[in-house]
Amino acid sequence: MKCPFCGCQSFYLKDQDDEYETYEFDVEKGEVNFHSEVNESDVPELREKTHCYCNQCAWNGKFGELKNSGG
Numbered sequence: 001m002k003c004p005f006c007g008c009q010s011f012y013l014k015d016q017d018d019e020y021e022t023y024e025f026d027v028e029k030g031e032v033n034f035h036s037e038v039n040e041s042d043v044p045e046l047r048e049k050t051h052c053y054c055n056q057c058a059w060n061g062k063f064g065e066l067k068n069s070g071g
């Protein structure tokens, strides 16, 4: 799993209720690992359709698209 645009493996989600609240995570080795400062009990459930954003470029899209990007 990686960004289809830049190959980065670091992403973030936005809170559905507060667009300024973000949750960063990495997808190294195909596993989702939220950063240590993220309280996982606050994180929205990560589904195929969850919108996520690349940390290094302007790419954003559904989490399911990441998994289908190969690699």
Ligand SMILES: [Zn+2]
Pocket: 003, 004, 005, 006, 007, 008, 054, 055, 056, 057, 058, 059
């Ligand atoms: Zn990217």
